[in-house]
Amino acid sequence: MDVRGDFPFLKANPRLIYFDSACTSLKPAQVIEAETSYYTQLAACAGRSSHRFGRETSEKTEEARAKVASFVGADASGLVWTRNTTEGLNTVIRGLDYSERKKVVTSVLEHHSVLLPLMRLRDKGEIRLEIVGCESDCSVNVAKWADAIDRETALVVTNSGNNTTGWKGNAREVAKIAHDNGALACIDGAQGVPHGRTDFRRDNFDFLCFSGHKMLGPTGIGALVSKKELLRKLEPLMSGGGTVKTVTTAKIEHLDNQARFEAGTQHLGGILGLAAACDYLKKIGMEKLEAHERTLGAALRKQLESAGANIYGSQDGPHSALYSFNLKGAKPHDLALMLDKHDIAVRSGFFCAQPAMDAMGAREGAVRASCYVYNTIDEVDRFGETLRKLKALY
Amino acid sequence: MVLCIIAFFVFAVMSIFSAKYRPLAKESFRCVFRTLMLKPCDTGLDQRIKAEVVAAVLRFSAPLAKLINRYFTALTWLFVAITLISLAYTVLGIYNFYFYGNCDGPQAINACILNDITGDYGRFGVPVPLIPPTALDGITAGNASANVTIIEFGCFTCPYTREDESTMKTLLQMYNGTIYYVFKPFPLPQHNNSFDIARAVLCAYDQNRSWDLQDLVFSNQAQCMSGGDTELETLAQGAGLNMDEFNTCFDDNQTGAQLATYVQEGKEAQIYATPTFFINGKPLVGPQSLSVFEKAIAAAGGPAAPGGS
Numbered sequence: 130m131d132v133r134g135d136f137p138f139l140k141a142n143p144r145l146i147y148f149d150s151a152c153t154s155l156k157p158a159q160v161i162e163a164e165t166s167y168y169t170q171l172a173a174c175a176g177r178s179s180h181r182f183g184r185e186t187s188e189k190t191e192e193a194r195a196k197v198a199s200f201v202g203a204d205a206s207g208l209v210w211t212r213n214t215t216e217g218l219n220t221v222i223r224g225l226d227y228s229e230r231k232k233v234v235t236s237v238l239e240h241h242s243v244l245l246p247l248m249r250l251r252d253k254g255e256i257r258l259e260i261v262g263c264e265s266d267c268s269v270n271v272a273k274w275a276d277a278i279d280r281e282t283a284l285v286v287t288n289s290g291n292n293t294t295g296w297k298g299n300a301r302e303v304a305k306i307a308h309d310n311g312a313l314a315c316i317d318g319a320q321g322v323p324h325g326r327t328d329f330r331r332d333n334f335d336f337l338c339f340s341g342h343k344m345l346g347p348t349g350i351g352a353l354v355s356k357k358e359l360l361r362k363l364e365p366l367m368s369g370g371g372t373v374k375t376v377t378t379a380k381i382e383h384l385d386n387q388a389r390f391e392a393g394t395q396h397l398g399g400i401l402g403l404a405a406a407c408d409y410l411k412k413i414g415m416e417k418l419e420a421h422e423r424t425l426g427a428a429l430r431k432q433l434e435s436a437g438a439n440i441y442g443s444q445d446g447p448h449s450a451l452y453s454f455n456l457k458g459a460k461p462h463d464l465a466l467m468l469d470k471h472d473i474a475v476r477s478g479f480f481c482a483q484p485a486m487d488a489m490g491a492r493e494g495a496v497r498a499s500c501y502v503y504n505t506i507d508e509v510d511r512f513g514e515t516l517r518k519l520k521a522l523y
Numbered sequence: 524m525v526l527c528i529i530a531f532f533v534f535a536v537m538s539i540f541s542a543k544y545r546p547l548a549k550e551s552f553r554c555v556f557r558t559l560m561l562k563p564c565d566t567g568l569d570q571r572i573k574a575e576v577v578a579a580v581l582r583f584s585a586p587l588a589k590l591i592n593r594y595f596t597a598l599t600w601l602f603v604a605i606t607l608i609s610l611a612y613t614v615l616g617i618y619n620f621y622f623y624g625n626c627d628g629p630q631a632i633n634a635c636i637l638n639d640i641t642g643d644y645g646r647f648g649v650p651v652p653l654i655p656p657t658a659l660d661g662i663t664a665g666n667a668s669a670n671v672t673i674i675e676f677g678c679f680t681c682p683y684t685r686e687d688e689s690t691m692k693t694l695l696q697m698y699n700g701t702i703y704y705v706f707k708p709f710p711l712p713q714h715n716n717s718f719d720i721a722r723a724v725l726c727a728y729d730q731n732r733s734w735d736l737q738d739l740v741f742s743n744q745a746q747c748m749s750g751g752d753t754e755l756e757t758l759a760q761g762a763g764l765n766m767d768e769f770n771t772c773f774d775d776n777q778t779g780a781q782l783a784t785y786v787q788e789g790k791e792a793q794i795y796a797t798p799t800f801f802i803n804g805k806p807l808v809g810p811q812s813l814s815v816f817e818k819a820i821a822a823a824g825g826p827a828a829p830g831g832s
Contacts, residue, residue: 462570467574521585522592
C-alpha cells in the first residue's frame with residue numbers, strides 16, 4: 130500500500146518505524162490541509178452566525194457530519210460530535226436512566242474509558258455491574274456474554290477492537306444478545322472503526338463511540354453515533370450554548386436533536402479533518418486496509434515468535450495488526466526505550482486497560498506494537514531483527 | 524532513583540552553562556525530592572538514561588551492553604559512591620587550600636603557596652619574575668668558595684620543604700666540597716608555630732647542630748605545629764643542644780631580627796612558594812628530584828654528578 134508519501138511526519142522522520150498507531154495514528158496531508166482550511170478559509174461559527182462565512186461553516190460541518198456518519202453506516206441525524214471515544218462512552222453510560230433496569234454488563238478486557246465510568250456508577254449505587262471474565266486466549270466468548278446478560282440488564286458495553294490484543298471481538302453477537310434481553314448495546318469503536326468496515330445499521334448497534342485521532346484524523350474530535358430515538362433517552366453530560374430551543378430563568382427547553390449534546394463551540398477544524406480522514410480511508414477502501422493489516426499482523430506475529438516474545442491474546446478470529454508482548458527478563462518500559470533508541474516507536478505499560486492486562490497475566494504491563502495503513506512488511510522485518518538483537522540484553 | 528542523584532548533580536552544574544539542561548535538572552531534582560519524601564520516582568529519567576547508555580554500548584559490544592543492562596543498579600551505586608568520594612575530596616581540597624595554601628594538604632609533595640604573604644598566587648595566577656638574593660648568609664653547608672651556590676628559601680613547617688631535605692643532604696654528600704648550600708628560613712604565617720621553629724633552628728645552627736634539630740622538626744612536623752614551645756624544647760634537648768644557650772638565643776631579639784632579614788630577602792626575591800631554590804641565581808620552585816638538581820648544577824658550571832647519573 131503506497132501511501133507513505135501522504136504523511137508529512139514520515140517524510141520528516143524517514144528512519145522511524147512508527148508502531149504506535151493504536152495510541153494515535155499519523156495524519157496524512159489531506160487531513161492536515163482540511164483542518165487548516167477551516168482556519169484559513171472559514172474561521173466562523175457553525176449554526177450561529179448568519180454572515181456568509183458562518184453559513185458556509187455550517188454547511189461544511191453538516192457535510193462532514195454526513196460523511197462521518199456514512200463512513201460507519203449510520204444516519205447523520207444520530208451523530209453527536211464529541212472530543213473522543215471517552216466522552217462518547219461517558220455520555221452514554223452516565224446519560225442513561227437506570228431506574229427500571231439497574232444491571233450493566235461489560236467485560237474485563239475493556240478500556241478504562243468503559244470500566245471507570247461504570248465502576249463509579251456502581252460505587253455510587255446507581256447500577257449493578259457485572260464484569261465478564263476472559264478465556265485463557267484473552268477473548269470473551271459469546272456464551273459468557275449470554276450467561277451474564279439477562280432481562281434485568283439495561284446496558285451492555287463492549288468493544289469492536291481490543292486495544293491490548295488486537296482481537297476484533299464479537300460485538301455484533303453481543304449486541305444481539307443484549308437486544309434479545311431488551312437491553313441496549315454500546316460499542317467502544319476506538320480500535321474497531323479505524324481498522325475495519327463498521328456498519329452501525331447492519332450490526333444493529335445502539336450506540337457507537339470512536340475517536341478521530343486513531344483513524345488518521347485530528348486529535349480532540351470524535352463521535353457518538355446513536356439510534357436517533359435513543360438520543361432522546363440520554364441526559365447530556367454538559368449544557369450550554371447551542372443546546373436549547375428556548376430558555377427563561379424559570380425553564381429550559383432543550384433541542385431534541387443531537388445539538389442537545391454539543392454544548393459550546395465545537396472543534397470545527399477537527400470536524401473537517403475527521404471528514405477528510407473518512408474520505409481518505411474510503412478512497413483506500415476498508416477491505417483493502419483490512420487485507421493489508423492481516424498481512425502485517427501475520428508478519429508481526431511471526432517476528433515476535435522468532436524473537437521468543439511472550440504474546441498476549443490469540444491469533445484466532447479477526448485481528449488487527451496489533452500485538453502486546455513481553456520479552457523474558459525485560460521490563461516493558463526498558464524495552465520500549467531501547468526500541469526507541471533504534472528508531473522504533475512502540476507503547477509500553479497497561480494501555481489504559483489494567484484489569485485486562487491483569488487478566489492476561491501481564492501484571493507489570495507489556496509492550497505494544499500496532500501497525501496501520503502506512504506501515505510496511507520491511508518495517509515489520511526490521512522490528513523483528515531489532516527485537517532479536519535486544520533479546521541478547523536480557 | 525540512584526541515577527537521578529548523579530543526574531541531579533551533573534545536570535545542575537550543566538544548567539549553569541546551558542538552558543537546555545535545566546528541564547533535565549528539574550526532572551532529576553523532582554526524582555530526588557520524591558525519593559526523600561519516600562515516594563516512588565515518577566519521571567522515568569533513570570530509565571531513559573539507562574536506555575541511552577545501554578544502546579550506546581550495544582553499538583560496539585553486545586556482551587558489555589548485556590552486562591551493563593543487568594548490573595545497571597549496582598553500577599549506578601558505584602557511580603554514586605565515586606561521586607560522593609570526589610565531592611569529599613573536593614571539599615578537602617578547598618579546606619587544604621584555605622589552611623595550607625594548596626589543595627593537597629600538609630603531606631603533599633608540591634609547594635607551599637605564599638599568596639597571603641606576597642599577594643601573588645604563583646601557579647594560580649600570572650607568574651612574577653624571581654629575583655635571586657645577593658646575600659649568602661643563612662644556615663650554610665658545603666664549600667663557601669665553590670663554583671655553584673644553592674640558595675634555598677624554605678619553611679620548617681612546610682611539608683614540601685621537608686620533602687626536599689633528604690635531597691639536599693644527598694647532594695651535599697655527592698658533591699662533597701664542590702657546592703655551597705645556603706638555607707634561608709622563610710616561616711609561613713599560615714602555619715602554626717612556624718616562626719618559633721625557625722628561631723629554634725637558627726639557635727641550633729649557632730651550636731652547629733642545626734641538621735640535628737631540623738631532622739627532628741621535620742620528622743615531628745605536625746606535633747611541632749600543635750605543641751608550641753614545650754614541644755620545641757623537648758626536640759632541642761633531643762638534638763643535644765645546650766639548653767641554657769638555646770633559651771638565651773631563642774629569646775634574643777637579635778635572633779628575631781635575623782629571621783626578619785631572611786623573610787625580607789624572600790619577599791624581595793618575590794618568591795611565591797617554599798621551597799624556592801636559586802642555583803647560581805637560576806630559580807627552581809618546589810621540591811625537585813635529584814636528577815633535576817644534577818642537571819641544574821651542571822648547567823651552572825658545576826662538576827658533573829659523581830657516579831654519572
